[in-house]
Amino acid sequence: MSIPNDPMILLSFVNTKLRDFHPSLEDLCKSLQLDPQEITRKLSGIGYEYDAQLNRFV
Numbered sequence: 001m002s003i004p005n006d007p008m009i010l011l012s013f014v015n016t017k018l019r020d021f022h023p024s025l026e027d028l029c030k031s032l033q034l035d036p037q038e039i040t041r042k043l044s045g046i047g048y049e050y051d052a053q054l055n056r057f058v
Contacts, residue, residue: 003034007046014039015056025050 004010014028022028029036040050048057 003032003039007042010039011043011046011048011057014043018055022055024052024055 004013014025017028017032018025022031025036025039028034029039043049043057050056051058
């Protein structure tokens with residue numbers, strides 16, 4: 001699956017998917033065949049980190 005390249009749009013995309021469809025980042029990445037480290041790296045570049053307890057990037 002193609003995901004947004006722009007980090008801010010990626011943030012919105014990922015957080016929406018986590019909120020509406022997936023109980024964890026690992027589940028999201030497994031279902032969409034994505035690398036969780038790549039997502040985390042891209043979003044940490046704009047100051048966001050995954051919070052497993054909240055199940056979103058904050």
